Amino acid sequence: MNRITLMSLVSALAACSSSNKPTAEEYDDTAEAIGGAVVTGGGGGDVASMADSVSISLGAMPLGLAVMATGQVGGNRLGIDYTYTATCKDAAGAVLAKCDRTTDRAQIDVAWSGNLDTSNLDAAVSRDGSLTITGLQSDTATISGDSSFSFDTTLQSIFHQGVTSSFAFDASATYNAIVVSTQDRQVVGGSAAFSVTAHRKVTGTTGHDVDKAFEVDATIAFNADHSASVVLDGTEHFTLNVTTGSVKRAD
Numbered sequence: 001m002n003r004i005t006l007m008s009l010v011s012a013l014a015a016c017s018s019s020n021k022p023t024a025e026e027y028d029d030t031a032e033a034i035g036g037a038v039v040t041g042g043g044g045g046d047v048a049s050m051a052d053s054v055s056i057s058l059g060a061m062p063l064g065l066a067v068m069a070t071g072q073v074g075g076n077r078l079g080i081d082y083t084y085t086a087t088c089k090d091a092a093g094a095v096l097a098k099c100d101r102t103t104d105r106a107q108i109d110v111a112w113s114g115n116l117d118t119s120n121l122d123a124a125v126s127r128d129g130s131l132t133i134t135g136l137q138s139d140t141a142t143i144s145g146d147s148s149f150s151f152d153t154t155l156q157s158i159f160h161q162g163v164t165s166s167f168a169f170d171a172s173a174t175y176n177a178i179v180v181s182t183q184d185r186q187v188v189g190g191s192a193a194f195s196v197t198a199h200r201k202v203t204g205t206t207g208h209d210v211d212k213a214f215e216v217d218a219t220i221a222f223n224a225d226h227s228a229s230v231v232l233d234g235t236e237h238f239t240l241n242v243t244t245g246s247v248k249r250a251d
Helices: 006-014 024-038 045-057
Strands: 065-067 073-077 080-089 105-117 121-134 140-156 164-181 187-203 210-222 227-232 236-241 247-249
Touching: 024 045, 024 121, 024 140, 024 164, 024 187, 024 210, 024 227, 024 236, 024 247, 045 073, 045 080, 045 105, 045 121, 045 140, 045 164, 045 187, 140 187, 164 210
Parallel strands: none
Antiparallel strands: 065 073, 073 080, 080 105, 105 121, 121 140, 140 164, 164 187, 187 210, 210 227, 227 236, 236 247
16 A cells, blocks of 8 residues: 655645545544554554553563563564563662563553554554553553554445445554553553544445545543543544454444
């Protein structure tokens, strides 16, 4: 898929009228794509990288990852390469020679990229971010930080049978007090805010082709029952299964 840069998307959006507000179908597909980036069934995406970050901070090696010659932790899962750079401190604020079970606070730089292939998504993804983790000596750690990512995907809509869309997303994300259990590494609270710029091309429709740029603000609120609420532009509501990555419109 040809990569559409953020600059070109911004230029395209500047020339667009208010008619480029996303349609209900585009909101559906955007929610599906965001869900695929945040949670990938089988152990990938943003939620997995948060769990990895907590494990690495406490000196535990996540499945499929290893310490590299550079001292970073990295590996490949589901076609995605992950790299983590960690600086850990104990409860007194002293920098540790290496992260271990005495870590109370950590700074983790996260990068992942590669090709994701699931039943509904065929995507090239790239993400870079920085996370601050506190409270690692308690039952729940708190993660704050930000990231930027690109997500180019061919998506077979789970909402609209027979419609295939090609998307290019550029997004920035802010993580607001994400709560992660230090025992089982599950995300049980907090929220994330996404500012998304998208370009969409559609095949499989009748009557006309679609070639459109638009913007979406998304918020994701994580719940203790391993679900999350996804809201697009304050009006479109979805639920996200934080274990499987499945998305559906809220009742």
